[in-house]
Amino acid sequence: MVNYVLAAAARAQATAMMAELDAHRPGATQRLAQDALAEMQTWPELTVRRVAEAQSGPRCSVAGAYAPGPPPQIVVADSTSPARQDFTALHELGHHLQQNSFALMDAFARQPDRGVLLEDAACDAFAAEILLPAPLVEHHLASDGPTAPDIVELWRASGASRMAVCVRAIQHLPAPGHILLLDTGGQVVFAASHGLRPLQRGSFQGDIPTIAQARAGQGRAQGRTQIRYRDGILGRELHAQTAPMDGYLVAVLVTDSAPWRAFTPPTKDTGPQAREYICEHCDEEFRSFEPACSVCGVPRCPECDRCACPARVTERLCQGCFIRHPPAMFADGADRCLDCS
Numbered sequence: 001m002v003n004y005v006l007a008a009a010a011r012a013q014a015t016a017m018m019a020e021l022d023a024h025r026p027g028a029t030q031r032l033a034q035d036a037l038a039e040m041q042t043w044p045e046l047t048v049r050r051v052a053e054a055q056s057g058p059r060c061s062v063a064g065a066y067a068p069g070p071p072p073q074i075v076v077a078d079s080t081s082p083a084r085q086d087f088t089a090l091h092e093l094g095h096h097l098q099q100n101s102f103a104l105m106d107a108f109a110r111q112p113d114r115g116v117l118l119e120d121a122a123c124d125a126f127a128a129e130i131l132l133p134a135p136l137v138e139h140h141l142a143s144d145g146p147t148a149p150d151i152v153e154l155w156r157a158s159g160a161s162r163m164a165v166c167v168r169a170i171q172h173l174p175a176p177g178h179i180l181l182l183d184t185g186g187q188v189v190f191a192a193s194h195g196l197r198p199l200q201r202g203s204f205q206g207d208i209p210t211i212a213q214a215r216a217g218q219g220r221a222q223g224r225t226q227i228r229y230r231d232g233i234l235g236r237e238l239h240a241q242t243a244p245m246d247g248y249l250v251a252v253l254v255t256d257s258a259p260w261r262a263f264t265p266p267t268k269d270t271g272p273q274a275r276e277y278i279c280e281h282c283d284e285e286f287r288s289f290e291p292a293c294s295v296c297g298v299p300r301c302p303e304c305d306r307c308a309c310p311a312r313v314t315e316r317l318c319q320g321c322f323i324r325h326p327p328a329m330f331a332d333g334a335d336r337c338l339d340c341s
Helices: 004-024 026-032 036-040 082-099 102-110 116-131 134-140 150-159 162-170 209-218
Strands: 047-053 066-067 073-077 175-181 187-196 221-228 235-244 247-252 275-278 285-288
Touching: 004 026, 004 082, 004 102, 004 116, 026 116, 036 047, 036 082, 047 187, 066 082, 073 082, 082 102, 082 116, 082 162, 082 275, 102 116, 116 162, 134 150, 150 162, 150 235, 162 175, 162 275, 187 275, 209 221, 209 235, 209 247
Parallel strands: 047 073
Antiparallel strands: 066 073, 175 187, 175 247, 221 235, 235 247, 275 285
């Protein structure tokens, strides 16, 4: 569920996370805003380590990791800037809070994928809310939505990481779209999405129109372009604007209502559409962009995590000895193994 409902749920979850944190550690949000890593390293119940390189989870948007333990541990890559380390540490703290609170986990049950997307989106929102207070954000981002230069100015004024600024800016986007942070090679360092399917960190976008124009020039460009998804699939055409961000490139892409233009009608949706499926095992109706199973041609169901392939029976429970045995240990139609027959 990559849409407005997910974005609203992530912000609501972030607010609940901050309330729960303050209930257990009064004043923690203010101290985390000043120096997140230093504050978290004083907590005896949590181990926080800096390492040369951190291995993130498959869906994690930052260069860090959380291990529930025991004892619970947060790992942050020290190869990044201090501001980015703070954002990463707070993102991983978000995983810690959500995975150790029944109240916060309740929100997962209301999601079609049992909270897989919500958990990571809420971690980003939680980190951004702490590092960028609302008055500062509202002062630098126009009421009709953020432009790429607006985002750069907010970053310079706040001292927060580029990623935190992207997350706060996406919350003010006037239409479905993305805010991307790209390196000089054209790879996505961080992506925040609103109402559209999110992009993977590390995906290459350097040769698509507008981004390619910005890389060839001084980093400033605007026009229309299509984002590249998995396997080279292009999404719908989007209005795009870019700006340089001290060695990086920030790009704002929207379907319509681009803040840098007087009038921008919605672009035609020429991108791929998710297919609809009914799970063979649990009857769940779902839509998916995920790769299909090479055998049955159906992706895994978000409800039961199974494709349409029949379940493979590798063992059976004997009703005599109540031990599981391979099927070969049973005669045809028998409910007891050969030893018990």
